[in-house]
Amino acid sequence: MSAADNSQMSRILAIADSSLHALLAIGSATRGVLAVASPDHKIPTYASDDVLGILRAVVAIVDVVEQGLQGNVSIADVQTDIANARNDLKATLAANDVAVQAAEDAKFPPAG
Amino acid sequence: MSSRNAPRPFLGILLLGFIGAFITVASCNHVQRVDTLHASVAAVKTARDQFTDWDKSHRLEIVDAAKTRADADAALARYQAKQKAIADGFALAFEFLAVAATQTDDPSLQAALAKAAEIVEAFTKLKGDL
Numbered sequence: 001m002s003a004a005d006n007s008q009m010s011r012i013l014a015i016a017d018s019s020l021h022a023l024l025a026i027g028s029a030t031r032g033v034l035a036v037a038s039p040d041h042k043i044p045t046y047a048s049d050d051v052l053g054i055l056r057a058v059v060a061i062v063d064v065v066e067q068g069l070q071g072n073v074s075i076a077d078v079q080t081d082i083a084n085a086r087n088d089l090k091a092t093l094a095a096n097d098v099a100v101q102a103a104e105d106a107k108f109p110p111a112g
Numbered sequence: 113m114s115s116r117n118a119p120r121p122f123l124g125i126l127l128l129g130f131i132g133a134f135i136t137v138a139s140c141n142h143v144q145r146v147d148t149l150h151a152s153v154a155a156v157k158t159a160r161d162q163f164t165d166w167d168k169s170h171r172l173e174i175v176d177a178a179k180t181r182a183d184a185d186a187a188l189a190r191y192q193a194k195q196k197a198i199a200d201g202f203a204l205a206f207e208f209l210a211v212a213a214t215q216t217d218d219p220s221l222q223a224a225l226a227k228a229a230e231i232v233e234a235f236t237k238l239k240g241d242l
Contacts, residue, residue, distance in 0.1 A: 053162045060154040067150070078149050079213045085157050086206045092164040093199060100171040100188070108181035 030058045145221060149213055152228050156209070159232045160202050166239060167195055191242070198238055201231040 067073050174191060178184035205227045212224035 053158070056161065057155070057158045060158045061151070064147070064151045064154050073146055073150050075146050075149075075213055078146060078153060079210065081150070081153050081157075082206050082210045082213060085153060085160065086203060086210075088157075089160055089164070089199065089202055089206075093167065096164060096168040096171065099168060100175060103172050103175045104181065104184055104188075107175060107178075108184065 026058065026062065028062075030055050030062070142216070145216070148221065149209060149224070152225055153206075153209055156202070156205050156228045156232070159235060163198060163202065163235050170242065194238055194242070198231070198235050201234055205231045 171188060171191065174187045175184050178187060205224070208220075208224035208227040212220040215221075
């Protein structure tokens with residue numbers, strides 16, 4: 001490899017390294033925003049559901065990148081993650097059923 | 113149509129792009145396969161959370177807008193037929209990902225990623241339609 005090639009490769013690696021650090025920094029900052037925004041929904045006036053959804057997606061992506069860098073994700077972890085994800089879907093929809101039923105009962109009290 | 117129910121394609125586009133990127137780089141390499149599956153599960157989970165949040169809000173809006181309990185029950189029943197299709201789609205996407213996690217072939221991985229992208233798109237469409 002020529003000196004010029006080496007120089008170009010160094011620049012590319014430096015850019016990649018900077019980009020990765022920037023991505024991790026964005027992930028860290030986004031987690032901070034969500035920590036403030038999510039628990040009591042203080043900022044829905046300023047941030048729509050979509051914005052919060054995108055922020056959560058960014059955090060999810062950065063989580064994956066971070067774990068990939070650490071090299072500590074096994075196929076067993078992924079399988080466990082999938083099983084939990086399926087169960088969480090059922091549990092959350094069941095919780096939604098309860099919340100909606102409660103709202104309906106509050107608005108239209110059952111007879112008797 | 114309320115602002116909450118207005119079409120909001122940004123998240124869907126983001127997630128579809130994310131999954132699509134992994135479809136293009138999916139390979140037989142074991143480590144890459146695990147990373148691809150892991151990232152895809154994360155993307156589908158994010159979409160699932162969006163769906164369950166939206167589902168609750170939408171159903172509460174239906175109750176809020178109803179004049180009588182019968183109206184509310186009828187409107188909820190109409191919505192729940194559509195909701196079930198999406199919920200089943202997410203369950204199926206997780207099923208495909210689970211199968212891909214037990215295999216080493218490319219077709220199972222490609223099928224799982226395609227199914228994941230499909231359900232995210234279907235959910236985005238549902239939000240736009242209602």
